[in-house]
Amino acid sequence: MTSGQFVSKCTADAMARAAQTLQAGHLVAFPTETVYGLGADATNASAVARIYEAKGRPADHPLIVHVGDMQDIADWSDDIPDYAIALARNFWPGPMTLILKRSALAQDFITGGQDTVGLRVPNHVIALALLSEFKKLGGKGVAAPSANRFGHVSPTTAQAVSDELSQYLAPEDVLLEGGPSLVGVESTIIDCTTESPKILRPGAITEEMIEAVTGIDISYDATEIRVSGSLENHYSPNAQVVLDIAPENGDGFIALASTPTPDGVIRLSSPQSNEDFARVLYTSLRSADEQSLSRVVVHQPSGDDISVAIRDRLLRASRGR
Template sequence: MKPVFPDTNAIAHAADLLRQGRLVAFPTETVYGLGADASNPDAVAGIFKAKGRPTDHPLIVHIADIDSLADWASTVPDAALKLADRFWPGPLAIILNKKPEVPLAVTGGQQTVGLRIPDHPVALALLKSFGGGIAAPSANRFCRISPTQAAHVSEELGDAVDMILDGGACQVGVESTIIDLSGNRPRLLRPGHITTQEIEAVLQAELILPAANAVAIPAGVRTPGMMDVHYAPTTPAMRCPVEQLQEMLTTLIGNGKKIGLLSYQLDIAQTSQVRVLRSPEQAGDYAQRLYAALRELDSLQLDLILVEQPPQTELWRAINDRLSKATVAA
């Protein structure tokens, strides 16, 4: 499927396709989404089929405005309105208790629904033209590298999608932060561009964090991006502290291996055996380019991809979360 420029006619046609129960890939600020009419269980089933995604994995519903929260959530707590007012449109998904009429196909059989307003003009125009909620996980095969360019969607899903709107490269580059407000206390389910501190400052409350203890995410709760292996290239990939990279490279090269290196500190020359991609040193820029870099290295028929371990700080939390699922530790 060839991506199309998202002019007014293309947006209108995409909205018509969604009304027909068909699939449309579209850009958001985070990654490209594979969209379907969130109120149509048959259309939603098409997402799972195209991605090869288990049907018990919930989808995030994209909405056009804050008022639409009441169309999907049985109750909208003040905390949700505070977060929406501060961060929407933007890379934050909020989990709320769903209305009875919200299809279980969207929520993975759970009684909660994830909602967000994307911060991308094409996504917002599509939502306005469509006039309803669009369920949209990342537009890639299940557990593989998320797409941040329209070409990535075309390469991976081909004709499994009925239309691809090309809105350029995604500016954030990693999936949205997910906050669960369906219980008594706010809970971080997935880190993203919006940090824990920013959310806690708005809520004036401490988040329950996934790493805090073994029961941080209650048993049975499922949320996007929580597989042990996710966002992963087909080439084996390993993350490694910078102080170990040179020695590991020397050993691998000596064994005749072809290596891809994603590093922002180590100065390694490009050779016939080593393909080097330099990463930005700032977390925001690094995140924006991460998936495209992994895809490029994954396309080179290498034996191994080595990724320099980023700093273990809050600004890098989302990046480290994605790398922990896309790579193994050295």
């Protein structure tokens, strides 16, 4: 890295130092089970502003606050419906973000000026250790969008973070190495501000799973709540992404392993399952750019599991930056 400190051995001492980095108002990029996040003290306006600067992110685009335990959400919201508590008990730590009415702690620089806040407990040993150490220092939570430039492909490895953001980080910032992300696509975002939950961004926690836990049908009412990753153009590599057509000579190709590779086509990945597809998707799109490919053809997986999230990300990626 040209800037920042790359930490490959995330010992207890390293976690304590990273927490001190957050407390001092600097940035810490860290692994989660979904993708890598770029974190700052969620109560420090100047630190959070550096996230927006490093990412090139619009100032009205809200951030997700990561906390270490579901009990911590009471700091951030004064209005938590029973079904949101049920979801938290069942799926946290895990790849789920709850949108709740904000408390006074959640300032406009986190919420994008909205009266709601997004909260999540990540399921990664390093992320949880960092949050625990930060809490010992009095920290209330870590604001952390994906650790990439805005609109680009999210990073699922520390190297991808370094490639994407090293020139935008300061020498005091830290990047924690934690291996590849195991889920590979961002968290399910659920609006919990009305009588019925509403999925604002699909992820590994599916509609069926939400309804099974809450006993409430998913709402499909329109909402004006802005959340991460909700723009029509997002998750895009430099290469053009084209969906569900026959690949041509020189194209990059992503499809389940059961789909053969035509002659002259560059196979970027051959996932064995929908879960594997999600895990390798962003790495495969980054590989296309590393090979300077002009077009990537993706045959999308079917189903109502994590494939819903995969298709959501690919549709946005296909619209370009």
